Amino acid sequence: MIKKCQNHGFFRAEACACGDAGTLILNDEQTERLGRFISGALRHFPDDLGLAMNQHGWVDLDVLVDAMKTRYKWSNKEKLFSIIESDEKGRYEIKANKIRARYGHSVDVDLDYEENTLPELYYGASREEVDILLEKGIKPVKQRYVHLSTSVDKAREVAKIHTEDPVLLVVNAQEAQNDGVAILSATENIVLADEIPPQYLSLMTE
Ligand SMILES: [Zn+2]
Numbered sequence: 077m078i079k080k081c082q083n084h085g086f087f088r089a090e091a092c093a094c095g096d097a098g099t100l101i102l103n104d105e106q107t108e109r110l111g112r113f114i115s116g117a118l119r120h121f122p123d124d125l126g127l128a129m130n131q132h133g134w135v136d137l138d139v140l141v142d143a144m145k146t147r148y149k150w151s152n153k154e155k156l157f158s159i160i161e162s163d164e165k166g167r168y169e170i171k172a173n174k175i176r177a178r179y180g181h182s183v184d185v186d187l188d189y190e191e192n193t194l195p196e197l198y199y200g201a202s203r204e205e206v207d208i209l210l211e212k213g214i215k216p217v218k219q220r221y222v223h224l225s226t227s228v229d230k231a232r233e234v235a236k237i238h239t240e241d242p243v244l245l246v247v248n249a250q251e252a253q254n255d256g257v258a259i260l261s262a263t264e265n266i267v268l269a270d271e272i273p274p275q276y277l278s279l280m281t282e
Pocket of ligand 1: 081092094
């Protein structure tokens with residue numbers, strides 16, 4: 077559910093942090109449906125919706141709104157903004173009437189972010205795959221980029237979606253970058269790379 081506070085904008089809770097109950101913008105089902113639609117449109121199948129995505133992943137905001145309204149008659153631009161602005165993970169960004177997903181692409185994009193500056197990054201893997209990763213490195217499977225986390229906690233959280241008891245790998249980002257591996261900051265928590273060769277990986281010791 078997404079609501080709007082007159083003073084603080086969109087929020088996903090019963091009440092805004094200021095105590096205001098807000099007005100309802102999207103119920104749970106609508107939030108889920110629009111969320112899936114936006115993710116699909118900006119990460120996986122822009123072509124199917126007639127969205128001309130540029131190489132950096134941007135599509136025209138109004139074209140996306142039109143495609144959304146065609147599918148969901150009850151939707152509109154404000155409802156789209158409510159999803160984007162209340163998204164706690166910062167999955168999307170809007171700039172100059174264009175919109176893009178910040179990460180999670182399966183389509184071929186070339187994202188133009190700043191280089192990450194953290195010396196160490198983290199990746200959570202299942203016990204079954206960890207030996208292969210240490211031997212062959214981390215490569216994207218269905219996604220365009222490998223997604224790394226900026227903290228141990230985030231890496232564990234991400235990995236727990238797929239495996240109950242993740243093993244954590246430490247990525248020596250500084251050395252990788254010194255050797256010319258591009259590692260880009262997508263959000264505060266998520267960093268992207270084409271791949272991480274094995275020599276920059278080590279098992280995290282508890
Ligand atoms: Zn408020």
